[in-house]
Amino acid sequence: MAPTDIKDTPSTRNAAKTRQRILDAAESVFATKGLEGTRMAAIASLAGCNQALLYHYFAGKDELFTAVLEQTYAKIRAAEQELDLADLPPIEAMQELVEFSFDYVRDNPSFIKLINDENMHGAEHLTASTDARRLNTPLVDTIAAILKTGVARGDFRRGVDPVQLYITIASLAYFFTSNRATLSVVFDLPEADTCFALRRAHIVDVVLSYLRATLQP
Secondary structure, three states, X not given: OOHHHOOOOHHHHHXXXXXXXXXXXXXXXXHHHHHHHOOHHHHHHHHOOXXXXXXXXXXXXXXXXXXXXXXXXXXXXXHHHOOOHHHOOHHHHHHHHHHHHHHHHHHOHHHHXXXXXXXXXXXXXXXXXXXXXXXXXXXXXXXXXXXXHHHHHOOEOOOOOHHHHHHHHHHHHHXXXXXXXXXXXXXXXXXXXXXXXXXXXXXXXXXXXXXXXXXXX
């Protein structure tokens, strides 16, 4: 049966809620224990179901971890879409994206833990995912459109690759938050709120300075 043929009934709605409850519980446990340290029994307990029901929705731990990763990317992409970047002037749109990227990683520590864990496993679960690239394509298209408009208006320089730009933005946001504890000790950084504010402003300046068609005084 094709997805469009599935009727919205109390049964299907309850099934969707149960699956979502399992996914949310799995996200919490995976972020805390890691893939290797997680037991399906712990996920079932947190989700309020037995393991038999859990296996009804997911064949095993790897399939469930893949679904959690897909949900993790879906969440950040959905939040980005709410910014309505395409409706903003190019410079403002890029500033919004950089600030959002920094804030999202700062406010969602499970995001860092899950992505780190997947990198330790060589991205084998994302490689098996049919949704990973689909989820990220719209963002790349949006960035490309912002860059194109920025060039046409004389705001941005030519030749910026949208994928490389986003990797840079994500890297600047991700690295600081994931390594703040060690960076704070090594460089004697100020307390958290001040530290985050300074770093956020610096990243915006770095990215916009790189993008500008002419150097600013």
